[in-house]
Amino acid sequence: MFVGQSVLATPLAVDNSSSGLEKRFSILSGQWDSESEGSGRYTLYNNLWGQSYDTSGKQSTQATSYSGTTLAWKTTYSWAGSSSQVKSYADVTLNTGLGKQLSAISSIPSTWKWSYTSASSSLIADVSYDLWLSNSASGTGSSSTSTYEIMIWLSSRGGAGPAGSQIGTATVGGRSWKLYKGTVSTWTVYSFVATSEITSYSGDLKAFFTYLSSSQGLSTSQYLVAAQAGTEPFVGSATLTTSAYTISVN
Numbered sequence: 001m002f003v004g005q006s007v008l009a010t011p012l013a014v015d016n017s018s019s020g021l022e023k024r025f026s027i028l029s030g031q032w033d034s035e036s037e038g039s040g041r042y043t044l045y046n047n048l049w050g051q052s053y054d055t056s057g058k059q060s061t062q063a064t065s066y067s068g069t070t071l072a073w074k075t076t077y078s079w080a081g082s083s084s085q086v087k088s089y090a091d092v093t094l095n096t097g098l099g100k101q102l103s104a105i106s107s108i109p110s111t112w113k114w115s116y117t118s119a120s121s122s123l124i125a126d127v128s129y130d131l132w133l134s135n136s137a138s139g140t141g142s143s144s145t146s147t148y149e150i151m152i153w154l155s156s157r158g159g160a161g162p163a164g165s166q167i168g169t170a171t172v173g174g175r176s177w178k179l180y181k182g183t184v185s186t187w188t189v190y191s192f193v194a195t196s197e198i199t200s201y202s203g204d205l206k207a208f209f210t211y212l213s214s215s216q217g218l219s220t221s222q223y224l225v226a227a228q229a230g231t232e233p234f235v236g237s238a239t240l241t242t243s244a245y246t247i248s249v250n
Contacts, residue, residue: 025063038066040095044073047230048088054081059233061090070111070246075230078237083124090240091130091230097249098227099137102213103220108205110247112154112229115199116238123236124158129205132226141226144186148222150208151191152177154198160234162191172211173203181216190216205247224249 026035028046035044046061059077066072075090114127129152132141139145151162164182170192171177177192190212205227212218227247231240 027060027062029058029060033061035063037063037071037092038069041069042071043093043095044071045091045093045230046075046088047090050085050087053085054079054087056080057087059088059090064241068246069248070244072241072243072245074117074239074241076239077233079233079235081235083235086232086234089130089228089230089232091228092242092245094227094247094249098225100224100249101137101220102133102206102209102218102222102224105206105209105224105249107250108224108227108247109203109250110205110229111202111244112242113200113244114154114240114242117241119157119238120236122158123238124160124234125155125231125236125238126153126157126160126162127155127231127240128153128229130226130228130230131205131208131224132228133222134225135222137223137225139223139225141228142185145225146185146187148218149184149187149189150212151189152205152208153191153193154201156193156197158234158236160232162193163189164191170211170215172207 028035031048031051033046037044044063048059057079061075064072064074071092079087131150132146133148134145135147162180163184164180166178167181168179170179176195180191182189192208213220229245
């Protein structure tokens with residue numbers, strides 16, 4: 001869930017000569033640090049929106065490569081505090097192809113390959129897409145203009161669970177998902193939670209909207225205004241490494 005601010009803090013430059021990372025990428029360690037990637041196609045956010053629930057916690061996020069439309073990045077964190085409170089959502093946000101009605105979108109192809117290179121036994125976290133709808137093309141995610149939030153959880157470690165309660169199961173894209181429905185602030189949240197962890201995903205995210213339209217009455221006149229992918233840690237420490245991520249809205 002993206003609950004960040006629009007403030008773009010200046011990221012900390014780093015000498016990557018010893019790590020093999022290209023010097024053009026910066027370490028994002030501040031609460032609202034962000035960096036434009038791929039000539040503006042994506043924005044990478046550190047996004048410590050729940051930092052106040054563990055002021056001693058820490059997190060850093062960094063892009064590691066970009067080629068074509070494919071971004072690689074990693075985030076390392078350590079969080080304590082309440083095990084039911086999300087502390088952050090390090091994420092990649094798409095900046096192109098948005099503001100379209102669902103009826104005008106033919107496909108939303110995406111590939112996401114990721115892994116935990118280290119994770120504590122106490123880790124409670126999810127790895128998820130976060131897609132936002134609005135009644136207006138000018139709407140934004142996680143705001144008063146939001147009408148629906150669609151989350152797609154590829155991973156749920158340590159008993160992490162989404163907003164609301166389970167209302168059924170769904171088969172989308174040839175995979176089985178637990179479907180949850182809830183309310184956050186003023187918008188409705190639908191969450192598809194994979195029944196087993198998916199570390200290499202490739203599919204058409206439009207299929208999730210098609211499912212909700214047919215089974216839950218979601219109107220195709222809604223506008224897709226934000227598309228994000230990242231991780232929500234509750235407690236624990238880990239490094240989550242994305243080796244390849246790409247998404248487009250057609």
